[in-house]
Amino acid sequence: MTQEEDGRNDGRKRDPVGFAIAAGLLALAGAVARDAMGMGAVSSYAGIGPSAASWAVAAGLAALAAGTIVAAVRGKIPVPEQSDNAAVLTILAGIAAMIATITAGGGFIPAMALLFGLTARGFGRRALATDLGIGVVLGLLVYLGFTKLLALSLPQGPIERLF
Template structure:
């Protein structure tokens, strides 16, 4: 009888699990530090506890996946596509941070992500992203009366 230690079959899943677990712990800790409490019902920290729980469940799922033997062959990573999606996220963050607004940021996010997934119609994607960003902005800002980051375009509406 041999005592065999389980080995990690899927190292990327294990890394993602550790990252998700860390995010869960940080979110939980942040929720415990909130000073504003509701006088009745659930407070703002309830949502943070829920998000921490969701991250914990995702982490556990990734840990389980990391130790299961892989039944499919690993594919090579398309670093060019990853770069486009990273640029899309950086475009959104940069637009909001620099005061460009939500519509510009979501336009960049849509167009660069589409490019990362292999679409070659960049001008059409810019137009489509701007249209979708405008619709989302109007829905949140006018219909739901929730504030999204404003830039020059948003101030026109």
């Protein structure tokens, strides 16, 4: 067994990138915790208020930061793989198309169809028309679930006004 396999850090360099990532995670945890403190003490069922989820997220981010620090001290931060820039840009285009569609008044369902179709394309699927159709069906199900069952409002466009 080599030193790398048994987890010892005998002479290996600590990873400064890991410490930078941990600092970012801690900063994000602090920002979420500060936001949770500003939510007030309104409590609902069983004494759990609206800030409970924010506190859980802040604690999770802090735990991830601690784990990242341990990995950086041990020199165990993995080397990132090469990214597929075309795939990343296609997924970002899907997010931009979703935002543009909602901003232009196109509605939730077409926006989700574009997001789903372009994200599937980014992950390597080549049946864009089929994926847009699947996106329409999923968008419709989510729209109806949120607006009719949960009585929450989502952005409306011409299609959503039919329901």
